Amino acid sequence: MNFAVLQFPASNCDQDAVHVLKNVLGHSARLLWHKENSLGDVDGVLIPGGFSYGDYLRTGAIARFSPIMKAVQLFAENGGMVLGICNGFQILCEAGLLPGALVRNRSLQFCCERVHLKVATTRSGFTRAIPENKLLQIPIAHGDGCYFADESTLGELQKNDQILFQYATPQGMLTDAANPNGSLLNIAGICNKNRNVAGMMPHPERASEGWLGGTDGRLIFESWLQELTGRNKPSAT
Amino acid sequence: MRIDPAITPELVQKHGLTPDEFERIKAILGRSPNYTELGIFSVMWSEHCSYKNTRPLLKGFPTTSDKILVGAGEENAGIIDIGDGLAIAFKIESHNHPSAVEPFQGAATGVGGIIRDIFTMGARPICALNSLRFGELSSPEVRRLFSGVVSGIAHYGNCFGIPTLAGEVYFDKSYEGNPLVNVFCLGVLRHEQIARGAAKGVGNPVFYVGPATGRDGLAGAAFASQDLTEESAEQQRGAVQVGDPFMEKLVMEACLELLATGCVAGIQDMGAAGLTCSTCETAARAGTGIEIDLSKVPQRAPNMTPYEIMLSESQERMLIIVKKGREKEVQTIFDKWDLPWAEVGFVTDTGQMVVKNHGELIVNIPASKLADEAPIYHRTSREPAYLENVRRFTLEKISDTVTPEADLKALLAWHSIASKNWVYRQYDHMVRNGSVVCPGSDSAVVRIKEDSLPLLPDGTFGPRFTEKLIALAVDCNATYVYLDPYEGAKIAVAECARNLACSGAIPLGTTDNLNFGNPHNPEIFYQLKKSVEGLAEGCRAFNAPVTGGNVSLYNQNPNGPIDPTPTVAMVGLIEKWEYVTTQWFKNEGDVIVLLGEVIDSSDPLLGMGGSAYLQRIHGLKTGTPPRLNLDKEKQLHDGLRALIYAGLVMSAHDCSDGGLGVTLAECCISQQIARDTPRLIGATIDLRNSPATRLDALLFGESQSRVVISVNPNKLADAKSEASQRGISFNEIGTVGGDLLTIQSSHRTVTTKLADLHDPWWNAIGRAMN
């Protein structure tokens, strides 16, 4: 598969995403500068973590106006699969490709640690390869990861089975103590209604090699690859 | 037009220059300096830039090895070969005074500064460390400084995208009002990618890159508060430097991209003393001259004077000397990254640093005399009076413990020993996908993979290589240094090297940060001198030459000087993945072995002098600290590495603050799997055969040259024979397993539940901060 990993000014997990897609999973992945207007020939788009535009004003707020985001919008409308990780999730929300917003952690502190994630649904192209009831261990690293949406949006998310991941205790309970940032419903990741665009605060690319303390993150990329296999390429401008 | 103030003796004095120094300046120039020139001399001849008080001492450091590619003092940072054509650049730097004034921005700009020092060398920065000292957390002001500094480091490092992978934090009254913020950065590059801070090639244009210059940082020691302008008083004083990590990330990416094109003749960051330092040093290094015109320098504030522009410390700026005819490539790259740039001057053959403003000559100084011929002072030293009292301390003055369980918990909760997770959780310590061992073990370990490197001219990372593993640690027990500067400094080096050995690494090099009080005080100068001797001795012993460092003097508060704090950061190489070792116990049934002696019986204080135990339990900061035999220590490290290489070691943790008791507890409780998921694993220890006369010394004495390892029982015989061949003492002291830590001794049995140890240790700092 061919992946484009978007590169905004001060994206800083861009190279990490390329590394995992390319060197760990053996697919082709290249960095795509935000000033480009076209995605070229790609099967999937990954918006990586980082501090695009220094996180100034609001996380993801400025990046979403970059030229490349128009192409991403179109790609997504045509069914193309887009995954936003951390800052990528924030950008997707700002761009309106995902509902809700990510606000300051309730501790008001940046938080970097491994967390437990309950997989709320395997009915998505980003979670389908995850064994039923498996609790994932994946690191988070963010200062603005508190997921917020109004009541009706939350209701929609639940009704449509759009919640992908939720912060959980080691036993899989969705408690307040397990919630590192105050996210509503302990939400760590969601997808859109069409299930082709997803965002998550945890960093699966940091949990894809055993030496770095776990490989649970790989299941997410493997789900994506499974989903892409046997799909037609969406038209990309 | 503004009129420069007259050069009076008072003005010279306000610039921190002595009458003798002023005479020297006049001799160099053959005339009296003007106001801007005076400012330039004052910053270049400050301790920060010239090391005028410490240079003779620093000569004692070992600075060579067959692996050193760029040595101490040559450039912005030293560079060491790590094989396969790869190299690492690293350095530590202090930002103590700025952090005292504005903790968040002071610490943030400290991180920014050290990162620039590294990518200036052509290296891609891949990890950062920090070493911090504060007063005690019971004070709200200290809490404000502590949380400000930590979030400043987090803000800059996280946004820039560098993992802050290790560090240390100590709390002691002596740092109240004068916190220490030392930050370290390490970068990676190929040998042929080394860049130089030299203004080579007469006629080459000089570029300024980065944000516009403002009146930032002018409040430094060198600034004289004259009525210079009509601007507000606040603007005259100069503004606190504000860091912009976003800008720095772009500047770095652009600079690395630019260096790959081969159109750069020389490059230097504008750190302390900004344009002044970068222009005269690059010219001095190349033996050339340099001429710039200030009217071309981007300026943020209106009506800036030449003096202000030359002395400004605005952040995230670089000076780049470009090969003539290739200016276009520079412009293309900086435009791509939306970075401000300007061509401000050119390289000359006159040896002079010439500064003009709209064509008018403002500054004309021989560059090399300014950069390299600062005065040197041999200060007098005198043994501090307090040391006599220290030596008089004996153990008879305190009675042995009858509450060892409570003492152990108290020590684990003592803020200098307690887990620093409240700190390092705020740092992104995993970005760049290289963090093999994260904060929480003796050393951090980072892997070097292809994308750790700057790109080559062809846009690739170059030939493949096997991933490399670098271990890092930073240490200094300043209490020891206070109580015995020479021995304490030696111990700082030894502890650092021991931390590396515990992780399976062999030392490559050292960088140090000398944080001391006022060197004009002979007692302080004594601390400085003896510490440097101790560091030098230690670095020699472990074959870890000093590749660079930093000096920060005048660290005092109204109550007196800080404890002498020669912070040591050491970098090592782990040759194979299998050698990577962490400090926590792994498996039930493994045998616990103490490498080294249970207690140093030749020490009359049994390792209790200066110990955490004396400080925390008895409120005493005294006693001669433990002795350290470097030969024995080196033998221990070599032996430990041999055991690790032979695959015989499951865990290794060095015995330091808090002694054997704290070390064992940490082996049981320090593995953190995920949020709220520590892995607790117990141990049963039998010290009944040990010779100790006192229980407190047995549990909490800090005798040196000791490491606790765990060994699979099937490999015990092999381990024992390897150890005996290596001449290191090998004491089986217990077994891993259960949910208690039990320590039997001839005095009594000490038993604690692991959860009761973990909670105070893990949460002490967080609780103090809430």
Place this chain on the structure above:
Amino acid sequence: MKAKITVSPKKAVLDPQGKTVQSALEHMGYTGIRAVHVGKYLEIEIEGDKEIVRQQIDEACRKLLSNPVIEDYQFTLE
């Protein structure tokens, strides 16, 4: 001209900063505090026809300077 823009968190959005400031103020001994909200303040110096500028600022607020999911904005032009 100067546009002075305030952006505040919507009432339904968790405002931990407001909460923290409130309890810090209470710790400092201030009484009678009912609520604290923390938002953003922007000042934009801009030239142009006042009515056009007004429209532009309003648009910029909607598109970039605030996020309608979580924030409300207000501005004045001087």
Place this chain on the structure above:
Amino acid sequence: MKAKITVSPKKAVLDPQGKTVQSALEHMGYTGIRAVHVGKYLEIEIEGDKEIVRQQIDEACRKLLSNPVIEDYQFTLE
């Protein structure tokens, strides 16, 4: 009563956030922008004697709500 407080970076101090927002606005096509400054906005709902509250808010601004080293504040009471 409501105290409306704005906290802005001092003029002499670098305001990277303001700079970044300014260039974002320019990229989006807005013209005529001379400068952008980004600061904080606080609303405090508080009961008490107006004069006393004014003093309290002023003190709180100096001690807690702004960082006098790099920021200026202003407030109104309504």
